[in-house]
Amino acid sequence: MPERAFVGDRAAAVLLQGVRKTYVVRERLGLLRGTKRREIPALRGVDLRIERGEFLALLGRNGAGKTTLLKIVATLLLPSAGEVWVEGYEAVRVPKEVRKKIGVVLAGERTLYWKLTGLENLLLFGGLYNLPRKEARRRAWELLSLVGLQEFAHVSVEKYSTGMRKRLSLARALIHRPSLLILDEPTAGLDPQGTAELWEILRDLRAEQRLTVLMATHNMLEAEALPDRLVILEEGRIVAAGTPQAIKEHAGAQALAVLRLSGRGTPELFGLKVRVFPEDKRSLVTVPVPLLPQILAKAQAQGLRIENVQVKESSLWDAFLRLTGRPFDDLEAPSLGGEEE
Ligand SMILES: Nc1ncnc2c1ncn2[C@@H]1O[C@H](COP(=O)(O)OP(=O)(O)OP(=O)(O)O)[C@@H](O)[C@H]1O
Ligand SMILES: [Mg+2]
Structure with a gap:
């Protein structure tokens, strides 16, 4: 990286290199016990170039x-480490x-x-x-x-x-x-x-x-x-x-199908996670669309009734949840639950 605070008009719109930000907060420990210093790492090394x-x-x-x-x-906040350039200007220096x-x-x-x-x-x-x-x-x-x-x-x-x-x-x-x-x-x-x-x-x-x-x-x-x-x-x-x-x-987001099944023995289906609604003996199971034919065949062989199949397009929503560490099942629960009412 050059020593100057301006690197020319043809630079990227935004360039971040190894940007870190750690907030330091003082936490109260309780009456008469003073405060404790706590670090909150908000950015942990971000590299990004925007044209x-x-x-x-x-x-x-x-x-x-x-x-x-x-x-x-x-420029409303100083980084704890790293470099920030905007249209060729170094944000911290100028x-x-x-x-x-x-x-x-x-x-x-x-x-x-x-x-x-x-x-x-x-x-x-x-x-x-x-x-x-x-x-x-x-x-x-x-x-x-x-x-x-x-x-x-x-x-x-x-x-x-x-x-x-x-x-x-x-x-x-x-x-x-x-x-x-x-x-x-x-x-x-x-x-x-x-x-x-x-x-x-x-x-x-x-x-x-x-x-x-x-x-x-x-x-x-x-x-x-x-x-x-x-x-x-x-x-x-x-x-x-x-x-x-x-x-x-990248996230491997895929189209999913939600099956609504009824009949005895519903909770056992290839070890897939099945939601059971004991009140009315119906179950919901979410499967990747490519597996749908086998699952349907198996379900029928087990004497289950297929009441409904709903296909959900692969979505950015799904990709986002996969990439940020929450399984899609957690999020489907409320909407499917609502449908049951
Ligand atoms: N002024 C501050 N002092 C201490 N910690 C802060 C401060 N501002 C943000 N944080 C902490 O830094 C982390 C990142 O916060 P930030 O506001 O950048 O997140 P965000 O992605 O914008 O979230 P949101 O979607 O809720 O707006 C969080 O853990 C937050 O609690
Ligand atoms: Mg925010």
């Missing part, structure tokens, strides 16, 4: 380290340069002034980025139109819906024409309508403004719909990276 114009999504369960990673790239390049929308953070109108908010942030007044005004209207808030430009933000606030936060993050957009769970808390609208805006934005996007999400549909590439974080490490299709293949 310019790429749309990359981070997936990971709660506490995997997604927000920590976003904050480090956004954070000011990095901040000019990035627009950040974090989850659950109040970045808007609720007493001000949408337009006033954008003009205020334009001022903070030292945009000339005229330019700020032009950019603000352009963004209000982009996020569909032109008609609400003169309405105070406290009267906005959640979806409108999210869209204004996005506009706010773009006021200084950043080339890298960092989004933490952009559609969390939005209804399906609001989610679809925001996706549309993100797609347009990306096409029109040639943005690089780094997004964290829990929404599997979003993870399949928007990004070029996914990175799965688990306990502070990258466990898989690639297109949604590649991730599914």
Whole structure:
């Protein structure tokens, strides 16, 4: 790695090398017993390269380290070790340069002034980025139109819906024409309508403004719909990276069939895990689709009645659960249980 804090315009949008973050917290031991120092390793050596114009999504369960990673790239948090480069600038040494390049929308953070109108908010942030007044005004209207808030430009933000606030936060993050957009769970808390609208805006934005996007999400549909590439974080490490299709293949995610059986002797079926509902003598068993013919034959030979077969496509959801250490059975239980009622 070069000694300089800038390595040229042609560098990757984001480059992380051996990035670690350990939070140190003081835990109270109880009255009069003082505190104990505890280390929480949130990132344990992350290497990642994001190309310019790429749309990359981070997936990971709660506490995997997604927000920590976003904050480090956004220069809001210092890494404990490793290097972070944004468009050729080293984030730790020249954070000011990095901040000019990035627009950040974090989850659950109040970045808007609720007493001000949408337009006033954008003009205020334009001022903070030292945009000339005229330019700020032009950019603000352009963004209000982009996020569909032109008609609400003169309405105070406290009267906005959640979806409108999210869209204004996005506009706010773009006021200084950043080339890298960092989004933490952009559609969390939005209804399906609001989610679809925001996706549309993100797609347009990306096409029109040639943005690089780094997004964290829990929404599997979003993870399949928007990004070029996914990175799965688990306990502070990258466990898989690639297109949604590649991730599914890597995880060995497969189409599954859920059989509903009734009759005597149901719990014994090739040693497969069978859920029994003793009240009505029915059982559910989940099998990989390629095994379906043998299982059906065997079930019939045992005198079981096949009441229903439901095939589930291999999904990113399934792949994600496999890669992050939870067997699919755990997750199927609630939905199948519900069906029985
Ligand atoms: N300010 C902090 N002080 C101490 N520990 C923290 C702090 N922020 C995060 N952590 C811990 O670091 C780990 C990673 O947290 P992080 O918020 O990055 O995860 P995440 O993937 O964004 O999770 P979520 O999906 O819940 O948003 C967790 O164990 C969390 O408890
Ligand atoms: Mg988070």
